[in-house]
Amino acid sequence: MSVLNSPALRRLRSRKAAVAGVAVASAAAVGLTLVPTDADAGTTAEVAAAAPVSWKVDPAQAAKVQESIATQQSSFEAQVKAQLEKKKAEAEAAKKKAEAEKKAEAEKKAKAAAEKRAEEKAAADRKARAAKPAKVTYPNNLDGWIREALSIMKKHDIPGSYEGIHRNIMRESSGNPLAINNWDINARNGVPSKGLLQVIKPTFDAYHVAGTKKDQYDPVANIVAACNYAADRYGSMDNVDSAY
Known part of the structure; x- marks a missing residue:
């Protein structure tokens, strides 16, 4: 074999x-x-x-194998689910971050635009103030009244000087804006002379200058109207040396 x-x-x-x-x-x-x-x-x-x-x-061994397979499957499914949830969370976080960055950028642009508008407005205001002369204020006294009257007279081409106006005021009223003459011919005719330069009502009304008060006792209005009358009749208040 x-x-x-x-x-x-x-x-x-x-x-x-x-x-x-x-x-x-x-x-x-x-x-x-x-x-x-x-x-x-x-x-x-x-x-x-x-x-x-x-x-x-062997039933016992088969049950153990099936249990092991089920455990492994559950573990795998849990891992897959965890990965999916992680990716979803990451996507949500990325989306929120992008939205926050977009919002922050929009707010930044809006702030920059607002600041630019504010700067432009401030520049325009400064330019307007520079172009517009500052309002001049005058003291409420004889010196201030004469200087304010001269500024108005200049705009209306009415001649006269500080010296000529001051000289005639001191002769006519001694600088009292409420002075009134109740004894001359004008007073007897019912139209007394009033104010710094002793102007009667008809003359004041005829030579009143727009922009001043329609009040004989108002010092500035009285000076301007009297100087306007003197310019028409004598060429200038500077040429007046007596009652006029």
């Missing part, structure tokens, strides 16, 4: 085949433990080769 075909060698090959079969079956059944039932270590190689091999599933 050939050594290659001896009973012992055939038994060894049979055992190897059985072990290989068990490994393949275990892999196909996802790790189930399969136990041979009809194999007998004492049987001959011929009987082992001829008899069919059957396998029995």
Whole structure:
């Protein structure tokens, strides 16, 4: 008998085949433990080769395998869910950050525009103030009245000087804006002379200058009207040296 075909060698090959079969079956059944039932270590190689091999599933081991698979699946699903939630949270955070940056940029632009408008307005105001001469105020006394009257006379081209006006005021009323003459011919005619330059009502009304008060006793209005009358009759108040 050939050594290659001896009973012992055939038994060894049979055992190897059985072990290989068990490994393949275990892999196909996802790790189930399969136990041979009809194999007998004492049987001959011929009987082992001829008899069919059957396998029995261990329920306890199968349950453990199923539980392990379920646990792994749950763990995998949890990991996938966690990754999806993480990506969603990152996307939301990125979106909020972009919106916040966009809002901040819009607010920055609005602030810059407001500051620019404020600067332009301030510049325009400064320019307007520079173009418009500041309002001159005059003291409420004889000096202030004469100087204010001269500024109005200048606008209306009425001649006269500070000296000429002051000289005639001191002669006519001594600088009293409420002075009144109740004894001359004008007074007897019912139109007494009044004010700093002793102007009668008809003359005051005729030579009154717009922009001044219509009041004979008002010092500025009285001076301007009297100087306007003197300019018409004498060329200037400077040319008046007596009653006029």
